[in-house]
Amino acid sequence: MVGKMIVANVLHRPIRTIVSILAVAIEVGMVLLVVGMTSGMLNESAKRVEGVGADIMVQPPGASFFLGITAAPMPIKIADRLKEIPHVQAVAPVLLQFNTTSGLNLVYGIDMKTFDEVSGGFVYFDGGPLKNPWDILVDDWYARSNHVKVGETLNLLSHDFHVVGIVEHGKGARLFISIETAQEMTGARDRASIFFVKCTDPGYTQNVLNAIRKLMPRYQVLSVKEYMSMMTSNSLPELTDFVNTMIAIAVGIGFLVIFLSMYTTITERTREIGILKSLGASKFYIIKAILQEAGLLAIGGIILGFIGTFLVHRAISAYFPTLPVDLTMAWRARAAVLAIIGSLVGAFYPALRAAKLDPIEALGYE
Amino acid sequence: MESIIATQDLWKVYRTGKVDTPALRGVTLEIQEGEFVAIVGPSGCGKSTLLHLLGGLASPTSGKIFVEGNDLSKMTDSERTRFRRHKIGFVFQRFNLLPTLTAKENVELAQHIHGNGFNPHRFQMVVEMLGIANRLNHRPYALSGGEQQRVAIARAVICEPKILLADEPTGNLDSENSQTVLNMMRTLNRTLRQTLLMITHNPEAAAVADRIIHMRDGQLIED
Numbered sequence: 349m350v351g352k353m354i355v356a357n358v359l360h361r362p363i364r365t366i367v368s369i370l371a372v373a374i375e376v377g378m379v380l381l382v383v384g385m386t387s388g389m390l391n392e393s394a395k396r397v398e399g400v401g402a403d404i405m406v407q408p409p410g411a412s413f414f415l416g417i418t419a420a421p422m423p424i425k426i427a428d429r430l431k432e433i434p435h436v437q438a439v440a441p442v443l444l445q446f447n448t449t450s451g452l453n454l455v456y457g458i459d460m461k462t463f464d465e466v467s468g469g470f471v472y473f474d475g476g477p478l479k480n481p482w483d484i485l486v487d488d489w490y491a492r493s494n495h496v497k498v499g500e501t502l503n504l505l506s507h508d509f510h511v512v513g514i515v516e517h518g519k520g521a522r523l524f525i526s527i528e529t530a531q532e533m534t535g536a537r538d539r540a541s542i543f544f545v546k547c548t549d550p551g552y553t554q555n556v557l558n559a560i561r562k563l564m565p566r567y568q569v570l571s572v573k574e575y576m577s578m579m580t581s582n583s584l585p586e587l588t589d590f591v592n593t594m595i596a597i598a599v600g601i602g603f604l605v606i607f608l609s610m611y612t613t614i615t616e617r618t619r620e621i622g623i624l625k626s627l628g629a630s631k632f633y634i635i636k637a638i639l640q641e642a643g644l645l646a647i648g649g650i651i652l653g654f655i656g657t658f659l660v661h662r663a664i665s666a667y668f669p670t671l672p673v674d675l676t677m678a679w680r681a682r683a684a685v686l687a688i689i690g691s692l693v694g695a696f697y698p699a700l701r702a703a704k705l706d707p708i709e710a711l712g713y714e
Numbered sequence: 715m716e717s718i719i720a721t722q723d724l725w726k727v728y729r730t731g732k733v734d735t736p737a738l739r740g741v742t743l744e745i746q747e748g749e750f751v752a753i754v755g756p757s758g759c760g761k762s763t764l765l766h767l768l769g770g771l772a773s774p775t776s777g778k779i780f781v782e783g784n785d786l787s788k789m790t791d792s793e794r795t796r797f798r799r800h801k802i803g804f805v806f807q808r809f810n811l812l813p814t815l816t817a818k819e820n821v822e823l824a825q826h827i828h829g830n831g832f833n834p835h836r837f838q839m840v841v842e843m844l845g846i847a848n849r850l851n852h853r854p855y856a857l858s859g860g861e862q863q864r865v866a867i868a869r870a871v872i873c874e875p876k877i878l879l880a881d882e883p884t885g886n887l888d889s890e891n892s893q894t895v896l897n898m899m900r901t902l903n904r905t906l907r908q909t910l911l912m913i914t915h916n917p918e919a920a921a922v923a924d925r926i927i928h929m930r931d932g933q934l935i936e937d
Contacts (some may be wrong), residue, residue, distance in 0.1 A: 349822055349823055349825075349826035350821070352815065352819055353814070353815060353819070353823065356812075356814035356815055357814055359814075360813070360814040388757065436834075455804065496788065618815075619810070620812055622810075623810045623811075623812060624827070625771075625795070625798075626769075626771065626798065626804045626806075626810070627799070627800020627804075627823070627824050627827045627869075628795055628797075628798040628800070628802075628827050628828065629795070629799075629827045630792065630795050630796075630799075631792070631795075633827065697867070706772075707771045707772075708766055708771050708772055711771075711806070711810065
């Protein structure tokens with residue numbers, strides 16, 4: 349019976365219902381998309397590093413393991429010392445740069461020969477390897493989202509590059525230039541930001557790791573497995589704070605709209621609450637009915653939020669293929685729980701206020 | 715015969731700021747089970763206040779109210795709520811049906827709040843007696859005033875309350891519908907021995923009752 353009353357109330361005030369459901373849907377969508385994009389970018393970034401094919405990464409002291417950037421790259425000669433360590437098969441020095449044209453993109457300055465030795469070589473969908481200083485390789489995702497073709501000129505880092513090849517994604521970066529060019533552009537002659545080390549057998553990784561750490565105790569030396577396990581938002585406090593802030597804002601939006609919606613509804617329905625009280629409805633009955641109504645709005649919002657998120661995800665994949673979004677079942681469940689809790693908390697004060705109404709005053713409400 | 719309602723020196727004083735306004739001034743009355751009582755009097759004489767106190771919607775400032783021997787004046791808010799749920803049925807001047815529910819759902823709601831669930835036999839008997847069986851699927855806005863009031867009466871009596879309290883039940887009705895509603899109430903009183911206390915301005919309506927109590931300035935002046 350209460351269910352009928354709740355559904356009738358929800359249908360009786362369509363604008364209020366639509367606004368409330370939309371607010372919860374936005375809340376759910378924001379939580380899912382913020383978390384999905386954050387973890388999607390982290391996972392994708394980690395997978396790309398894994399895709400380089402190295403077993404170990406060597407970075408200078410104080411470098412960010414997330415982006416691999418540092419203001420003080422290492423001398424490239426370190427590669428020679430690393431190659432001397434037993435069980436090291438290949439070492440690829442890479443100088444990292446960031447391109448902010450058409451989004452934030454990592455650019456790998458590579459030495460084709462050593463990078464191929466470590467990675468096993470690029471898979472070319474079109475064109476071929478870097479030959480000249482101002483040549484550039486782009487991965488297929490970048491090419492698709494930016495409509496780049498072999499033979500075109502790509503302005504990057506205030507220089508015109510000649511696109512010579514489109515390669516399969518998943519090898520560290522989306523853009524690759526020669527390491528000498530990158531060094532020249534940054535004034536970091538004979539330097540590298542990161543060394544990718546490949547062992548003769550993955551089983552030797554720990555031995556090689558220990559040897560590098562002994563040789564270069566101040567440097568940041570990580571196995572790719574360690575790196576992969578660290579690439580979660582939990583390992584990045586600033587990112588965790590960002591994600592938590594965004595979730596708090598999203599839940600806050602849902603909470604406030606439900607609060608306002610239920611508060612207004614209670615005011616509008618003061619007389620109806622008086623009627624319920626005259627029939628002998630207890631405070632608990634009234635609170636329960638209002639919370640159930642808020643719960644119903646939340647469920648509507650969650651369903652709409654899931655549908656909206658799915659559509660936005662599809663749109664992002666179609667128009668921004670370089671922007672990965674991970675929508676996990678665990679976060680769907682968390683977003684739903686957050687939406688329900690936010691809605692119930694938002695409706696609780698109005699429900700309490702309704703339950704405490706004086707029945708005579710409520711019955712006389714115009 | 716034992717009194718189903720008894721009040722002793724009942725006072726109700728409303729305070730607005732620092733001003734006390736007495737609505738009831740020492741009302742003492744007794745109503746027997748199965749009686750149909752009309753309370754008449756000018757506006758502001760305290761009729762509605764008395765009805766609200768007898769129905770447990772408010773508590774008295776002083777004095778005692780006994781319903782079936784239970785002292786309402788000593789009850790807590792939740793005890794009075796329980797009392798209303800199980801002992802009292804209200805009929806209001808403005809019908810007070812929930813606009814989003816059908817007539818049937820309005821009646822069912824009272825049964826739901828009462829907690830005994832839907833009783834189809836009782837439901838059928840009441841709706842047939844009140845002549846609303848063919849209007850049950852309509853919402854209040856689609857019903858005439860008389861029909862709405864009959865639905866409100868059905869809602870009030872569906873859970874077999876000990877006492878039916880009616881606050882100007884014909885106040886918003888034309889004479890034909892008023893007569894119909896009054897006849898229904900008379901029938902309820904006669905056939906089901908429903909104790910009925912009705913407030914009215916209308917002398918014709920009051921004449922339907924077994925007993926008429928006159929009030930003025932918060933006091934009973936004639937019984």
